[in-house]
Amino acid sequence: DAKTTQPNSMESNEEEPVHLPCNHSTISGTDYIHWYRQLPSQGPEYVIHGLTSNVNNRMASLAIAEDRKSSTLILHRATLRDAAVYYCILRSIHGSGNTGKLIFGQGTTLQVKP
């Protein structure tokens, strides 16, 4: 399984943008890049995913490098409710095998200061 590398922790000020990086140098052409976050005492929550192009949704934006070996999750205006552990995960496009498995690393703990 391809692995991802994220910083252990990051800090941000409230209402400022946050850029959370992720390296995945061994990504294969059939891997989607997923981001999940886990708020305290809750289950992981889907944030966004992409394959090759940058993606936007109501929660965040995902910027994917041209060579796909890294990506950045962008929270445009951090709020106190965005304080969580953010996980960058690769997931195969194929429909066979244990493709639903999400391999969670340690993630990035985001602290948002008022």
Place this chain on the structure above:
Amino acid sequence: EAQVTQNPRYLITVTGKKLTVTCSQNMNHEYMSWYRQDPGLGLRQIYYSMNVEVTDKGDVPEGYKVSRKEKRNFPLILESPSPNQTSLYFCASSSRTGGTEAFFGQGTRLTVV
């Protein structure tokens, strides 16, 4: 509303007393799985199911059983719980392919004394 429902949310039990944690999803997903989360070890997959009557071991299956008799339900069974199974458990469901999101339950905090 799309959701994964786990019950109970909290459970304290004694060593050796069989228990079942239920998980149900309303999205008609083929794929369901169980994870446990422990401090310093992150989330690790216990068992997964690709469809009805199709289950397989994840990374830490020892001491657990599962069944998938219906598409929507995927219970986790601890036949003889031990203290090292004290953990936070999450059920997840998704489609089988990588281009869709996974949904997680709210978690079950299990304490075995």
